[in-house]
Amino acid sequence: MKLPTDHSFFSSIRRLLHTYNLPTAYQLLESPPSKEVWKTKLNSAVDQHTVATWQEDIQEKPSLKYINTDALSVGKTHHLYTYVRPNRIDMLTAETKAKLLTGTYTLLANRAVFNQYAVNEPS
Known part of the structure; x- marks a missing residue:
């Protein structure tokens, strides 16, 4: 049996789930969400991650200091x-x-x- 490497499909899935603060693959296998619930949860997680990344970039990069953070809207x-x-x-x-x-x-x-x-x- 081949052990999963850092570049394996399963490692990539584990990293993605961790990046977006989603349940682990084992938790999803134990109690799989419905398609609608999963889509909603996934979209919300990606939106939250995007806003958090924007906020970090705005703090770190002086060229972004004039961006109105209240006007940031993901998905629109x-x-x-x-x-x-x-x-x-x-x-x-x-x-x-x-x-x-x-x-x-x-x-x-x-x-x-x-x-x-x-x-x-x-x-």
């Missing part, structure tokens, strides 16, 4: 993406809007600051 689409249709143009437009909102879009004026060559401005 940001209003920017509410009206985006699944086509390429709308997706690119939404991406550009998100970059503008977050201040990560490089404007032409900012690009000139990082350019090593002098830029002649039109008169």
Whole structure:
């Protein structure tokens, strides 16, 4: 019989259950939850883990200090993406809007600051 290694399927399941504070595999085998109960519990555990990870990142990374933690909502689409249709143009437009909102879009004026060559401005 082959012993489970750290990369085995069972070890991965054990780590996942532990990461999300879910019952152990043995507990699930002894009293398996219904599909609806399991889905609810799993979604709740993943949401809680995601929020906890966000909170840690916000505390550790100074670039995230202006994020409003009260407005964080897991599982809800940001209003920017509410009206985006699944086509390429709308997706690119939404991406550009998100970059503008977050201040990560490089404007032409900012690009000139990082350019090593002098830029002649039109008169």
